[in-house]
Amino acid sequence: MNELLSPAAPEVDARGAAGVLPELPGRLTDPLRHELIAFRRDLHMHPELGNQEFRTTTAIKTRLERAGLRPRVLAMGTGLICDIHPEPGPGADQQAVDQQAAGKSAAVPQAAGPAHAAPPMLALRADIDALPIPDTKEVPYRSTVPGRAHACGHDVHTTVVLGTGLVLAELAKAGALPRPVRLLFQPAEEVLPGGAADAVDCGVLDGVGSILAVHCDPRVDAGRIGLRAGPITSACDRLEVVLSGAGGHTARPHLTTDLVTAAAKLATEVPALLARRADARSGLSLTWGRIESGHAPNVIPQRAELSGTLRCLNLPTWREAPDLVHEAVDEVATLHRAKCELTYVRGVPPVVNEPSATALLREAMAARSGAASVETTEQSLGGEDFSWYLEHVPGAMARLGVRPVGDRRSRDLHQGDFDADESAITTGVELFTAAALLHRS
Amino acid sequence: MNELLSPAAPEVDARGAAGVLPELPGRLTDPLRHELIAFRRDLHMHPELGNQEFRTTTAIKTRLERAGLRPRVLAMGTGLICDIHPEPGPGADQQAVDQQAAGKSAAVPQAAGPAHAAPPMLALRADIDALPIPDTKEVPYRSTVPGRAHACGHDVHTTVVLGTGLVLAELAKAGALPRPVRLLFQPAEEVLPGGAADAVDCGVLDGVGSILAVHCDPRVDAGRIGLRAGPITSACDRLEVVLSGAGGHTARPHLTTDLVTAAAKLATEVPALLARRADARSGLSLTWGRIESGHAPNVIPQRAELSGTLRCLNLPTWREAPDLVHEAVDEVATLHRAKCELTYVRGVPPVVNEPSATALLREAMAARSGAASVETTEQSLGGEDFSWYLEHVPGAMARLGVRPVGDRRSRDLHQGDFDADESAITTGVELFTAAALLHRS
Structure with a gap:
């Protein structure tokens, strides 16, 4: 844990629910923050359209493997899943280790398929594809591919789930991950009817009990999220x-x-x-x-x-x-x-946030940054193929604030100059990490 | 003349003015007709856009040179002119030959520039470029270039002027061409403001006294022309x-x-x-x-x-x-x-047909095919850069019927399946040949 996380944060907002929750690990270390920003910028410079995300898939896979995880590329050729299972930790006695092994909750990923013996997994979903529009920004990490841009923040979503995976892998090794988690990197969200339906057909929900996601929102300040139970997209x-x-x-x-x-x-x-x-x-x-x-x-x-x-x-x-x-x-x-x-x-169909999954996100964000960092959001006319997962398992999507604090420009998703305040990556990782630790069922 | 022309035609319409005109040469021979159709089909299969007509220019140049003529490519790189001068003919005495030579009316083309000593030339103008649209016909001579088609009949115009040049060259050798003629193959008619203005800048009108042209008209039967003094295009x-x-x-x-x-x-x-x-x-x-x-x-x-x-x-x-x-x-x-x-x-601007040039076309057509083969046409909303020549010299354009007799489909110029009844090539050559022979000033 020393590598990725700093000591438990004393600055957790007193208004948050931290006092009544299990102790949460601290903030991300600077090296991890910098690595994740670099990872996001690399994706940003090499955007790939839906179902063509080969380079992106390889980049995610390579990094997860370097962390000792065993990601599996989806049968459709791009996108991947990666399961992280609780481990007994260095201080656990041999009996506990044996029990874990019997429950198959080991660091070795299980084969896809119903895992009746294991507790249901919490899936954390990112989408990984980009848009067929030119990147009109003047930044060093601007798209290098003509007519292609990560103008919908999927590079941020991907980095958030990757970063969460790295943190959870460390927590698991330390015996601090209570329940199994599946990282889900889904291709082709921008291509209707969306890669989610194909991913479900590939079995990505097998063994999953609930699912969470974030989506960048340029109308919410960085460091905050927008949330709503019930329909959130259209x-x-x-x-x-x-x-x-x-x-x-x-x-x-x-x-x-x-x-x-x-x-x-x-x-x-x-x-x-x-x-x-x-x-x-x-x-x-x-x-x-x-x-x-x-x-x-x-x-x-x-x-x-x-x-x-x-x-x-x-x-x-x-x-x-x-x-x-x-x-x-x-x-x-x-x-x-x-x-x-x-x-x-x-x-x-619309993404309809299930109440208890929505409550988990709210609780996790409040624990990390205080209840005031969660704002109520509106149902948008945006479409999200995350809804296809919710036809099978309960779940919720939060709007991840990416507007630099104090910035009043109205820059929308799908605009050629869309960009995100990269501190949102840390916010997202800490949100998902807290949710994984607080997740009860 | 034996190669290209058959004996004087006995079937000239009695209603025509043939009786009061100098004797006209006969119909085209079958070999020439077939060669011209093949030439047109070759152009049709290899359409080139405005100012890119390099292959077309070479094809025209090669054929004219084979006939002993000396075409000159325009300074702009595509398009060409070719002057045909009266010759004394095989039976003329040496004095006449000397006089002709002194007047520079030899078969050797003159340098471009005002030719004060020679009588003004009659220019016969063709446009040689194609359109950026796909050829949707199912014929053996369909365009071989994706997204390019001779859908405005410029292949026919080009072949008509080429064929006329071949016939006039024979007539000149036989001493039967009374006045000099310039063949003018102009690039880029479809590109507004049109290649004509550039061609004028290249000096194509130097030494020219009047100018004629034909344009395919799918609403006029093959074998006929449409004519009108005054504005004919817009x-x-x-x-x-x-x-x-x-x-x-x-x-x-x-x-x-x-x-x-x-x-x-x-x-x-x-x-x-x-x-x-x-x-x-x-x-x-x-x-x-x-x-x-x-x-x-x-x-x-x-x-x-x-x-x-x-x-x-x-x-x-x-x-x-x-x-x-x-x-x-x-x-x-x-x-x-x-x-x-x-x-x-x-x-x-509109093409405004000058009365005496219009009368020359009418007279020539009547002499070849009878007065009834000339119909009055309307001013169209089509634009034609032929109008730029008429800012400098008088001239006229005729609508050359290309509708197969009995065909009632309304197929317009610029449609992907536009095609011409190829007998119109013969009609055009005979019209221009007669005009060159009847031309008086």
């Missing part, structure tokens, strides 16, 4: 529309289908129609991320493509959405005499 | 709009600029505003050929681009157009909170 689907027409000469749109106009009308009219046809309380929002048609200023193109996301707060409207969209897209395309093909990809 | 400018915003997450358009929506609104609203702000009689028409923004369905992009053409029938509105467009683009971009940069490229 349903999110993906749309791809292809329009086609005969093409022609821009001198004579009347002889063909004016396809750029048709695509533009579709981009503006379909959201307008949905706003009248869906219950406004659902917050249904269709927003386009891509429109593309044509190659020359004087040629009416034959093909146009649009991509976007449809989001809503509640399940009834989510169920209704595909029909509403199909109808509106067909109507607008027909009006503009374009042939139309709509691919409606069901994405993710 | 003014055409090019627009490039770049919109920018902060980008962001498609869950939160309210925190940024919803750039796809802004671009789509600009695409639909600017033409709508122009339709109210410009005199409707001007036929002002802004049509977009390209819209492009974003790379991912769930990321609001930071940049959007639109390209299009603005066309109008008359000069007063053309003069007004840049201000109208700037104003409307700024207003719509501002409304949608997007930053905006408009590049307005002045293109071409």
